[in-house]
Structures are given as structure tokens and as C-alpha cells.
Amino acid sequence: MFARLRGDFPILDERVGESPLSYLDSGATSQKPQCVIDTFTEYYAQRNAAVHRGAHTLAVRATDAFEGGRAAVAGLVGGAPEQVCWTKNATEALNIVALGIDRASHGFGGEAAKRFAIGEGDSIVVTEMEHHANLVPWQQLAASTGASLRWLPVTEAGELDLSELDSIVDETTKVLAFTHVSNVLGTVNPVDTLVARARAVGSAVVLDACQSVPHMPVDFVDLDVDFAAFSAHKALGPTGLGVLWGKPELLDALPPVLTGGSMITTVTMENTEFMPAPQRFEAGTQPVAEVAAFATAVGYLVEVGLENVYAHERELAEVLLDGIAEIPGIRVLGSAEQRIGTVAFDVEGVHAHDVGQYLDSQGVAVRVGHHCAQPLHRRFGVTASTRASTYLYNNVEDCQRFLAALAEVRPFFGVGEQAS
Amino acid sequence: MFARLRGDFPILDERVGESPLSYLDSGATSQKPQCVIDTFTEYYAQRNAAVHRGAHTLAVRATDAFEGGRAAVAGLVGGAPEQVCWTKNATEALNIVALGIDRASHGFGGEAAKRFAIGEGDSIVVTEMEHHANLVPWQQLAASTGASLRWLPVTEAGELDLSELDSIVDETTKVLAFTHVSNVLGTVNPVDTLVARARAVGSAVVLDACQSVPHMPVDFVDLDVDFAAFSAHKALGPTGLGVLWGKPELLDALPPVLTGGSMITTVTMENTEFMPAPQRFEAGTQPVAEVAAFATAVGYLVEVGLENVYAHERELAEVLLDGIAEIPGIRVLGSAEQRIGTVAFDVEGVHAHDVGQYLDSQGVAVRVGHHCAQPLHRRFGVTASTRASTYLYNNVEDCQRFLAALAEVRPFFGVGEQAS
Amino acid sequence: MSTQMQQLYQQVILDHSRSRIGNSALLGENAAGPHGYSHQVNPTCGDEIELETELLEDGRIAVRWSGDGCSISMASASVLSELADDSTIEGMLKIEGQFHELMHSRGTMEADEEVLGDAAAFTGVSKFPARIKCALLSWVAFKDALNQAQTAREEKRHA
């Protein structure tokens, strides 16, 4: 199956200079199958209109596409369609929660929002492996409310260090925000343990599902999280679209951050009443074509089967890890058992930028830098790393081309045994 | 020229039931020429990657498309590329300003942001003809800071009533936010007069340019506004993309609202430093394909020439207004001389929803409801109106089909002379 | 004229939208029996309805409403009031259930005229997704107001 579906992704036929392309940067953004691309053409040529507004026929077609996307996503991650709020990306979704709590803490949202209010003496807990998108908004919330920010450290193996869990997440904790899967290490975190502790102390749970939803079966209802966020573009979908998922009673109580058209019931010059979720978080014209395209992507993923995607990527991860182990002077960051097909590493004596440049000259696309996780890199004593990340369209040949190129990096830069 | 370019818009060949389509709802969202649709295909099949991050070749191609879009927009509306910040829609852009001022007023953004801080005794001024997107965020800012919200009223002719301008915009005024063109009445407001008054009292000026940028030549530098906002989807571009334009020194000083990846310089667990504009407002993965498509749209608009678009729509507006005047029982809202091709009206005895439904049955797509401007409708004594809005692809035939259908509305519902 | 339009705007609907049954002043606290009140807004167009239910001695319900909206929403409120005049609480709940289902059927359901009476004329509306909210506005208000009236009666009994 996986050999066949590679043909659905036109960009994989591109050439980089003289080399074919091996795209190992899906952790940053995924490529799109032809059917997703075609949805844009179909949408703009046949159904484009403002949704939820016009009585006219195009508006009805557009609204169907838009609401159909909600149902598709709910089918993928659990819950009802109304639990799916559209955002521009996962970052906005996480900010909507953090800033909504900020506004609740400053008296917005009335009686219903009081459950979210935090202040001095309260704590917010994150982890040391968070993407900046799930760290900076919480820092800002702490600064704005006087709550303290705490974090769970990361072990040398690249797993969460839970030895102090009970003292870090304690009775003062009002929000526990963590990533399901590390975008650098590929580690899958133990959601159950963390949710159980949060429930024990009455804390809300916010899950960053950016790197899990595209790569493995995920059900937010089963996981019993309160809010979750992910991006369409990492899951075969388009840029410009993210998802905020939440428990219904929490979504309806959280004060909106962005306000304007299509999210109100009554507006006078002095005062405004907001709609319930999902509309209350969807101010202004929404990314409708993007929703239509993402619905196609979700259909594609469901047809392939997320458990198959996960198994496929695990195989590729083994090829990568075994191959890297045989190349001298490479240190892989983390060694967690529970992982997806994402591998970050440091090349002794060669900066990640130079590693990436060399790999690119061989047609191998990887990501270099801090991957929006500076604290995690600091934890491992580096400022930058090189990351290879796989997806359902990658094959063993991609991994082998990557490994062959990687073996040449230190010799090219005159570092290590071969050069001495 | 205009007859020819109609063929560039594939959706205009769609049929609604048995009728051809006359799309007169461009005020809500515009249709897209084939070249814009093709840009999606081209982008996702040849250059899709995360921007500003990878060293690899696709990432360079994607970054070129992304930054090229900024340059194209700056070419259209004036200023340097760095003055163009991408948002999800115009609503987000306006919120970024209002919420940025909110954060500055609560101590965020350090010394540089103090220029934005407002509080009790200060005033924010809007107008009675604002779209909810340029009203509700200012209500929220007033509630959050203790500043008062004032507004310029609207005359029976649908123009701003400036008789009390000097007392409404006074020394206490810190923000004057108004729309360039009314999305309901089509009225073009006198930016010069308003900016002059704002400058006299030292107030910042925020321009809602949603209905001007797509329909007429606009240069924000010439207009001397501080911030401006508009959406791509109303200007032949895709959904999911808006623009916040600002003066450089103001953008760099305004605290960001959405925080996360790609907008930071240094992040520790405790603290974060933000980049200057435009990146400081572009947290997370951006709508890159949308930017590429909008660059194509801007190129198309520039080639047609905005002064030609304006003249073309003015002609259509005359056809609409003259034709409506001959149909009994129709009251047009407003009668401003300075206007674009947007006409809203009330049909005596028939609710706007029913009007729109009847027009749709004849293939004429208009918008019905309050058009996200409830206070303006209240001002004219109605809760809803019907709006016909033109764009460069409309022709006189569209207007005539609209007028013919409109003449049938009251008879169909058994109202008025014909029925009595 | 398309037949879809004729299906949507049945003569029954146009008639009800003009001479509106139940469209009368609300009594509020002056109502004799246990009563409830609901205010519903259609956020797309600003249409609104205020609707009051009062539980009468004989197990029936009086409905009074006032509102501003399109022919579909006004006719729907009028038909609702007419039906309430002739029904018990249980009967109205049954009608409400069937009407709700009919509206979400996208034209695939056959209306049971025995149960729905004039409300069967709204079958065509279900093919116009943008108008379903119009047809349901008064019914949502009715269900809400009825609930409150029943709660009020319970409270009175236990007081």
C-alpha cells in the first residue's frame, strides 16, 4: 500500500539539482496528495462563497464544505463536530486557550468563565520538551496573571522525568500543558499518567497534538484531555488551518480572544453577545477552501489507517536509527522506546546548518536549527540539531539515501577519522 | 477589457438550477481567476515546505514565494515589504492592533510599548457604520482598559456625520478606527479629514480597508494612516489570509498577541525575546500557499489597474441605482456621491431573507442579513437588508438580470400594487 | 418559476406569514398559570422572536409571541400557535419532535400531515439548509419556554 500511495504526491517527483528528492522534513510540514490539491481547484471553481451568511446556492455549497470538514475532523479525533473550532494553525489554537484564560482572569466572560480564572499562588505546568508554541503563551499567561510557571524536566533518554511529578503538579496547578509527541525527539509521552495526576489535583489539561494526530491513532475523548491543538498542514492538509478541540462545556465558557463578525448574536454600539462554540472562536471570514481541502486529507488518512501509518513510520525509524548508529561521530538526541519516525542528532565537529546543506546537495531535505525548541536543545547541550522526520510517503530508499549522504558529511568538512 | 477578463473566472460558468449565475456578492467574498487557483496547484506540487527554517531547496523556494508576496502587497498599497504582516483575515489584523494596545496598557512590551498604553479618561472613537470586526474589538479594549468608546454617527444619506467631529475626536482620543468604505452602503469616507483631526489631537489612526483595497487605488503612505487591515479573499485572493499594514516604528513597538514559534529570537523556560515586525506578528506556520496565491491575485489586479476597476464598478452602480429607482417599494440605504458598486436596500413588505431566496431562484446571488453591521441597520430602522455588490468580473447583464428578478419579488410575495 | 420555490413558499406559509396567529402582547408576570418565556435570535440576519407559554388548567398550552423576521420564521411561529391551540403538552412535544426531524431531513422525509397539520407545509424548507434555522426559531423558543413553564409548575406544587 505504502509503495503505491507515494505516487499520489506530485512533489516527490521534483528534482533537487541533479538528485531526486528525499523529503524527510514532514515534522515541519507534510506534502499533499493530488486529491487535496484538486479540492482547491474544485472549491474555487464550483462552490466558493461566504459561509453561514447568504441564502444563495453557492453559499449553501460552501457552508456544506465547511461544516462537513468539522464532521470529518471529529470523526478522526473523537467528539462532536461542534467541538472542532477552526484556527489558522496550532499556535493560534494554543494561544486561544492561554489568552482565553488570561481574559477570564481579568474579569471577561462573566460567571461562566470564572472557572478559568487564575492568579498569584496558582501554577501552570509545562515540560522542558515543548515547542515554543506550547511554552511562550504560558509564559505570557504567567506574566499577566501572577501565576507561576513550572516544568517537568527531560531525561537523557529524551523522556519526561516524572520522578517529581507529584510535587511539580500539585494543588496549586490550574493548567497542565504538554506535547503528545516531541517534535524533536519523536518521544511519545504518557498522556494517561499526566492526565491522571491533573485530575487528582483538579487541573485542566491542554494537549499539543501537532506531532501525534498526523502519525498515530488519537482519540481526545479517550485521552480525556480538556483542550487539544493541531495543524492541518502537518497532516496532509493545507497551510492556513489549525484545530482547537475542546470539551463542549469548557469551550462554551472560555472567553473569546479574537472578536468580530460571525461570532456574535447581538451587537449594539455599547455591547456584544457572543455565540457558543465553535463559532465564538471563529471571528471573521474563515479558511473555507482550506477546510474543504483538509476534509479530503482526513478522508485520505482514514482510508490509509493511522495504525498503518504508525507501523510504517516505526519501521523507517528503525532503519534510520540502526543506520545512524554505524556512522561515527553522530549523537542521536534521546532514545525513547515509545516514538514516531522522527530522529534528531548532533554531528560532532559539524554545525547542523552545514549538515543540512550537505544533505540538501544530495537531494535529502531535513530540518536544521532549534526546531522551535530552544530549551530542549539547551538541555542536550547544543544550540541546534539536524532532524530527519518521516511520513507515510517515505520509503526505505529515502532512509538509505539519507544515511549514505550523512556518512559523507564529516569527511566533506574534514572532520573525524577519515580526515585525520 | 472587462468583457474579456470575465472568462478568467471559472465559477461564473456555473449554473444555479436552470439559471446562469450572476454573482453580486463580492462584498462578502470575491471569486478567483484561474491563475490564482493554479498557484495552489503549482505551489503544492513544486515548492511546498516550511519557510524561514530549512536549509533545503524546497524551503528556499517556499520562502521566496512567501517573501515575494509581501513585496507584491507593498507594491499595491505602499510602504516597504516589512510593513506587511500576514494574518488569517482582516478581523485578526484589527484584533492584533486592539489587543496589542490592550497588552501595552497592561504593562507588556516594555518601554517601547508605553506609547500605546491607554486607560480611564482616554477615549477610542469608531463610527456607526463599522463592520463588527472594527467595532467589537474596540468595545473589548474599552472594557479592558477603562477607556470610553465614542462614535461618529451616520446621516440619512449614509455618510459620516462630521458636524461634531471636533468634540467627539478630542484631546482624550488615543485611537480613531474607521472604515475606508462601508460594506453596506458603499460610501467612501473622507480619510483626509479624519486623519487631519486625529493628527491634531495626537490620536493613532486605524483604517479598515477591506472594501477599498479591492475596488480602488489605495496608498496607505499617502493616506498617512498608522495601521490598516484588509483581507485577501475579497481581492481575488484565497481564504485564510489577511494583511495588517503598519508604520514601521509602530509595528516594532506594539506587543504581539499570538506567541510561539518563528517570532522569537531567544527562548528560555522563563523568558522570551520577540523579533521585530513583520515576524513578531506571525507566530507559527503561516498560510504560505495562500500568500503565493495572493501574490498572483495582486499581480492580476495591478495589471487590470485599480482605477479601471473603480470606474467599471461606478458604471455598474449607476445601472443598479437607476434600475432600482424604477421598481416600486424599494428603499436604498444611503445615497452618498462618493461610493463603490455596492447597493443595500429594503423591500417594503418582504423580508430580506425572502428577497434573497427569490433572487437566488433566478440565479442572482446577493447577500441578505445585517452584513455584520447591526448598529448601522438599526440606524436605518431595519434589522436586515439585501445587498448587491459588484466586482471587476460583473457586467451590465448581471445588473439587468438582478433588476428583472427584483421587480418580481413583491408580486411573488403578494405585496404592493401588482397584488392589490 | 422553479418548482423548488413553490415548494418552499407554499400558499399556507405565505398566508400564515401575513395573518399571524398568536402574534399578540406578552403577559409576562401577569399570566395566570405557570408560564415560561424565551427570546431567540438568528445571528445571521438578526431575526428575533420572543415567545411565551402558559400552562392552562385543562392540560393545554397558550402560546403568545412577538417577533420580526422572514416569512418562513413568522409563518412557522403562527402555525405553532395554531397547533398549540388544539393540542395537549404531549401532543405538542410529539409535533415538535417530528417537525425537528422533518427540517433536518434535507427533503428525504415524508411529512405526516395527521400529526403536523399546517406544519407539513414546511417540508420544502428542509431542502434549503440556510432556511432551516428560520423555520425552527419559534420551535426552539417554544421548547425552551415550555420547559420553564413546567419547572414553574413543579416549583409551585412543591412550595
Added chain:
Amino acid sequence: MSTQMQQLYQQVILDHSRSRIGNSALLGENAAGPHGYSHQVNPTCGDEIELETELLEDGRIAVRWSGDGCSISMASASVLSELADDSTIEGMLKIEGQFHELMHSRGTMEADEEVLGDAAAFTGVSKFPARIKCALLSWVAFKDALNQAQTAREEKRHA
């Protein structure tokens, strides 16, 4: 091996990236002459440089820096320091101007080796937009630090 790669990673660059000229402890307030300091970060990768300029009696500039980054950014800082050793302030500003222009030329400009010396080896970098920032990092820091040093000298004179 693609020739683009060889153009990018000239031997001069690889050499400078390994034996780095000017990479030495900063003196801060202990510097004898008027001095300036700048800290620059490349937000994409976290690469950083701290760079110090000191104006010497003879109209020349001493440059000291410490940093962590890719071969391009480290080599660039090293070449900058080497050039500073042999130049006047005016000379360095001229080099800086030309280098800046070269980096933004996308490979269309011919480097003037007379002026640029070893810095001409960075011509290939201009074809790699993602790497231009790396090459310019130390030069941005230099310009900033030089500015400060000149301001400090002015202040001293007028004090």
C-alpha cells in the same frame, strides 16, 4: 559533489571556520580605547555572536568576538577580524558595504577581491538565500559595535 557546494564551501571558508581569527576573550570595560559591543542572534538556528570593537590610537580597529555557529558564520567573523587588522575605519565601512551588496546579489555580482580579500570567497553564499544571514551575522554585529565605539569617542571628546 555539486559545484554549487564547492562554491559555497570554498577552502578559504573551511580553513577560517577551523582556525578562527579574532575569536578571543572580550575585554568589556577593560578595553583601553573607546569601544562598542553587539550581540546578534540568528533566530532560525539560535546561532549567536558577541563582538567587540575597540578604536585604536592609529585610526584602526581591534575586533574581538566569541560565538557559536555554522562554518559560514564562524568563517565570516574570522575573515572580518583579519580584514579589520589591516584596515582603517573608512576601509572597513567600504568593505562592509560591498560585502552586504555581494550577499544580496543572488550570485549576479562579481566580487572585487582588491577590496574584499578573503571575504570574496563568500560569493557562492549569495546563491543560498537561507545562508546569507549566517554570512552577515558578524558584519551586522560589527556595524552595530563600531557605531557604539564611535559614539563613545564623540562623548569622550565633548566631555
